[in-house]
Every structure is written in structure tokens, then in C-alpha cells.
Amino acid sequence: AQSVTQLDSHVSVSEGTPVLLRCNYSSSYSPSLFWYVQHPNKGLQLLLKYTSAATLVKGINGFEAEFKKSETSFHLTKPSAHMSDAAEYFCVVSDRQGGFKTIFGAGTRLFVKA
Amino acid sequence: GAVVSQHPSRVICKSGTSVKIECRSLDFQATTMFWYRQFPKKSLMLMATSNEGSKATYEQGVEKDKFLINHASLTLSTLTVTSAHPEDSSFYICSAGQGNYEQYFGPGTRLTVT
Numbered sequence: 496a497q498s499v500t501q502l503d504s505h506v507s508v509s510e511g512t513p514v515l516l517r518c519n520y521s522s523s524y525s526p527s528l529f530w531y532v533q534h535p536n537k538g539l540q541l542l543l544k545y546t547s548a549a550t551l552v553k554g555i556n557g558f559e560a561e562f563k564k565s566e567t568s569f570h571l572t573k574p575s576a577h578m579s580d581a582a583e584y585f586c587v588v589s590d591r592q593g594g595f596k597t598i599f600g601a602g603t604r605l606f607v608k609a
Numbered sequence: 610g611a612v613v614s615q616h617p618s619r620v621i622c623k624s625g626t627s628v629k630i631e632c633r634s635l636d637f638q639a640t641t642m643f644w645y646r647q648f649p650k651k652s653l654m655l656m657a658t659s660n661e662g663s664k665a666t667y668e669q670g671v672e673k674d675k676f677l678i679n680h681a682s683l684t685l686s687t688l689t690v691t692s693a694h695p696e697d698s699s700f701y702i703c704s705a706g707q708g709n710y711e712q713y714f715g716p717g718t719r720l721t722v723t
Contacts, residue, residue: 527711538702538716546711585652589712597643597704597712599653 497522499588501600509608514558514573516603518586521567528569529587530560533602539585545569556580581607611637613705615715622693622722630688630718632703638683639705643712644676647700659686693722 502517520526530542543554550562560571569586586600612635622628632642641660645653657678659665665678675697677689686705690697698721704712 529711531714539714541714544711595641595706595712596655596658598655599645602652 497524497526497588497590497596497598499586499598499600501584501586501603503603504601505604505606507606507608508576510578511575514571514576514580514605516571516584516586516605518560518569518571518600519567520569520586520588522588522590524590526588526590528560528562529589529597530554530558530569530571531585531587533583533585535582542571542584576605576607578607578609581605611705611713613639613703613713613715615701615703615718617718618716619719620721622720624694624722625692627689627691628693628720630690630701630703630720632686632688632705632715634684634705634713637705637707637713639686639707640683641706642680642686643704643706644678644686644688645702645704647702647717649700653702656688690720693720695722698722 498521500519527546529544531539542558543552545552545562553559558573584603589595589597614633616631644656647653656671657665657667659678659680661680661683667673680686700717700719702717704714706712
């Protein structure tokens with residue numbers, strides 16, 4: 496069965512500094528991986544996705560993530576944090592098992608200090 | 610892009626009543642729809658997988674008689690919370706897919722049971 500682990504429940508950075516949100520996954524099949532962002536009391540917004548093409552994936556709002564099969568990781572990064580990036584981030588894995596069932600990580604709350 | 614809607618966005622109901630939540634794929638046919646539940650400040654928990662024309666597959670610990678799922682067409686799935694209780698209060702999110710990796714998420718429905 497597939498699973499996903501977000502290694503940090505909270506991350507706090509200063510505005511203008513880099514962001515790193517860590518994610519490790521487990522999958523018996525070739526997975527697809529996603530990062531979603533959720534602002535308070537809002538729905539989910541897709542930041543980026545990996546579906547077996549380029550391992551370095553660029554998303555919206557300056558975010559990117561690198562798929563590393565040897566490390567089973569898919570960490571999310573951004574060179575320079577903005578106040579508007581403060582939100583909850585979810586790493587998500589999906590594979591063919593169970594009909595492309597989508598499993599969410601526990602989430603990482605990003606705080607951005609002025 | 611693919612759009613998924615949910616109705617209602619918010620609902621308040623009395624304990625003991627039933628509530629139906631609709632999930633629609635507006636511009637594509639969804640062979641599979643998923644229902645999630647999100648508790649405050651928590652991640653999304655997959656409740657069930659719904660395939661058009663067949664019975665839903667429920668995750669372990671989810672009561673199928675409590676959470677009735679119907680996927681009668683390729684653009685509509687419904688979740689009915691039967692005999693609702695205050696502990697059923699939550700944010701319910703659906704997603705829809707076309708049999709590949711990517712899911713498109715609805716904006717969510719906030720249910721409050723008084």
C-alpha cells in the first residue's frame with residue numbers, strides 16, 4: 496500500500512528566505528506525486544505534480560520539487576518565501592493500486608515571519 | 610482545466626437528520642470519485658472510492674451505512690450523512706478523476722451538526 500510522510504508538522508521561515516518542506520513516500524508501483532496548498536477555510540490548490548516525466552518539477556508561485564527515487568523523497572522548495580505563502584501544504588501520492596487512490600500526508604503548516 | 614463543484618458549500622443541520630452533499634465534474638466525465646473528510650487542522654482522510662455504476666469501496670473504519678455514497682452518472686456523486694450527530698461535523702471534500710493519476714478537487718462542504 497502506498498503511504499506518504501511529511502517530516503515536519505510546522506515550518507517557520509522569515510520572509511525572503513528559502514522554504515523547504517520535506518516529504519517521503521512509499522509505493523509499490525510507479526507513483527505520481529503532488530503538492531497541494533490549502534489556505535485557512537479554503538479548498539485545495541494544486542502547486543505541482545510529478546507523473547514520471549522530468550524529475551525536477553516546477554509549479555506555481557515559484558515552488559518546485561524534485562523526485563528522487565533512490566531517496567523516495569519529493570521535497571518542496573521555494574527560493575524566497577512571501578507572506579502569502581503561509582498556509583498548510585500537503586504532499587500526496589497516487590498509484591495504480593486501488594484505482595489511483597490518492598493518499599494525503601499529514602500536512603505541514605508553513606509560517607512566514609516578517 | 611477540469612472543474613469540480615460541490616453543493617452545498619456550507620450546511621447546518623439538526624442532530625438525527627440526514628444531509629446530502631453533491632459532487633459534480635463540470636467539464637469532464639469522471640470514472641472515479643473520491644470522498645474525503647478533514648477535521649480541523651488535520652489532513653484529509655480518504656473515506657471511500659466511488660466508481661460510476663458500482664458500489665463504493667469504503668476505507669477501513671468508515672461506516673458505509675452512515676455515509677451513503679451514490680455515483681449514478683459520470684458527472685455526479687453524492688454523499689449522504691445519515692442520522693447525523695455532532696461528531697459528524699467536518700469539512701467534506703470530493704475529488705474526481707478519469708482513471709489516471711490526477712484528481713481534481715472540489716471546494717469542500719462544511720457540515721455542522723447541532
